[in-house]
Amino acid sequence: MNYEDFFKAELDTLRSDGRYRIFADLERKAGQFPLATHRSGHREKGITVWCSNDYLGMGQHPSVLKAMHEAIDLCGAGSGGTRNISGTNHFHVELERELADLHGKESALLFTSGYVSNWAALGTLGALLPNGVIVSDAGNHASMIEGIRHSRAERHIFKHNDMADLERVLKSIEPGRPILIAFESVYSMDGDIGPIKEICDLADRYGAMTYLDEVHAVGMYGPRGGGIAEREGLMDRVTVIEGTLGKAYGVVGGYIAASAALCDFVRSFASGFIFTTALPPAIAAAAAASIRHLKTSHDERTGQRDRVQRLRLKLDAAGVPYLRNDSHIVPVMVGDAKKCKWISDLLMEHYGIYIQPINYPTVPRGTERLRITPTPLHSDADIDHLVGALSELWSRCAVNRAVA
Numbered sequence: 001m002n003y004e005d006f007f008k009a010e011l012d013t014l015r016s017d018g019r020y021r022i023f024a025d026l027e028r029k030a031g032q033f034p035l036a037t038h039r040s041g042h043r044e045k046g047i048t049v050w051c052s053n054d055y056l057g058m059g060q061h062p063s064v065l066k067a068m069h070e071a072i073d074l075c076g077a078g079s080g081g082t083r084n085i086s087g088t089n090h091f092h093v094e095l096e097r098e099l100a101d102l103h104g105k106e107s108a109l110l111f112t113s114g115y116v117s118n119w120a121a122l123g124t125l126g127a128l129l130p131n132g133v134i135v136s137d138a139g140n141h142a143s144m145i146e147g148i149r150h151s152r153a154e155r156h157i158f159k160h161n162d163m164a165d166l167e168r169v170l171k172s173i174e175p176g177r178p179i180l181i182a183f184e185s186v187y188s189m190d191g192d193i194g195p196i197k198e199i200c201d202l203a204d205r206y207g208a209m210t211y212l213d214e215v216h217a218v219g220m221y222g223p224r225g226g227g228i229a230e231r232e233g234l235m236d237r238v239t240v241i242e243g244t245l246g247k248a249y250g251v252v253g254g255y256i257a258a259s260a261a262l263c264d265f266v267r268s269f270a271s272g273f274i275f276t277t278a279l280p281p282a283i284a285a286a287a288a289a290s291i292r293h294l295k296t297s298h299d300e301r302t303g304q305r306d307r308v309q310r311l312r313l314k315l316d317a318a319g320v321p322y323l324r325n326d327s328h329i330v331p332v333m334v335g336d337a338k339k340c341k342w343i344s345d346l347l348m349e350h351y352g353i354y355i356q357p358i359n360y361p362t363v364p365r366g367t368e369r370l371r372i373t374p375t376p377l378h379s380d381a382d383i384d385h386l387v388g389a390l391s392e393l394w395s396r397c398a399v400n401r402a403v404a
């Protein structure tokens with residue numbers, strides 16, 4: 001086999017499908033978020049980022065940066081080992097306490113990313129629960145799907161957010177078998193929200209555990225940023241809450257929060273937790289500072305909500321169609337992979353606006369979109385400029401407008 005030819009041919013298929021991913025080469029500017037420099041060939045251009053998951057701008061918050069600088073000066077760069085062999089730093093221990101407290105759980109366990117936390121926790125629970133079954137929402141994130149697949153547990157998928165279908169699946173499982181229901185609160189692409197209470201009610205009725213991915217909700221919802229389950233008073237009903245430190249908290253890392261025994265079980269049996277170098281102490285210190293800040297400060301969340309509302313009003317006025325939802329994510333629908341990429345390129349080229357096109361397989365074909373994430377640091381002028389640009393491109397690229 002000619003290996004190089006094989007790789008190139010596969011990439012050509014992606015390109016002709018409009019699915020080839022091009023990463024924008026950015027230099028974020030601390031103190032000036034959401035501004036960044038974009039480099040392409042020999043050209044450098046100042047742009048405004050409109051698609052960051054640093055939803056609240058915490059990645060540049062003074063208390064986060066201060067904690068990070070201080071921890072570097074105190075402990076150096078890396079952690080120096082796996083958690084088991086010399087890599088557990090006091091900052092990791094404090095961060096895990098902070099996370100357990102955030103979710104009102106006995107314990108929390110830190111991973112190198114949210115992806116790894118889902119993959120390792122679901123993989124371990126699914127593999128080791130004797131004769132266990134995992135029941136998974138059809139809209140779940142790739143990291144959950146991979147973890148479930150890796151566990152080799154029997155797996156059933158229920159229709160997205162469909163309680164009748166979930167009950168149908170639960171009914172079909174032989175009574176007495178251990179069951180874990182895996183789902184999310186805020187789904188990142190449509191921005192819709194899972195019915196946590198209803199899922200917990202069904203879990204109680206069928207003796208199942210619940211596993212909730214709150215990655216897009218932690219820091220963003222609830223009086224202390226504990227997520228949708230906190231906002232709805234449901235944290236104690238969910239068995240495992242999983243989150244990230246890389247989105248609203250603005251740093252990097254993932255975690256689960258649950259009972260002491262469950263966290264200790266995953267800590268003791270999950271290969272993806274044990275056999276990898278612990279996060280740098282400065283990362284743990286920065287994440288803890290971010291969590292602490294958002295436990296008491298509401299300004300970021302309030303500002304973020306205000307920006308979302310303003311953007312939606314302006315989009316409505318311009319007739320640019322977006323998915324309506326109850327979250328902070330504004331998916332502007334294009335419905336065509338090539339047009340979506342084209343509009344994104346023109347926004348960058350002519351308007352200094354960066355919004356990554358979201359195409360298949362991240363979303364179903366025909367629902368290609370620009371996923372816009374306003375932050376408290378986007379100004380009125382930024383919003384006006386964005387909506388003006390979208391409106392011009394909607395005419396130029398002949399994309400359907402919303403019907404008033």
Ligand SMILES: *Cc1c(COP(=O)(O)O)cnc(C)c1O
Nearest residue numbers: 113114115141188215244246253
């Ligand atoms: C981003 C994401 C993850 C992974 O979190 P990282 O910290 O980025 O690895 C997990 N679940 C969902 C739903 C996500 O969108």
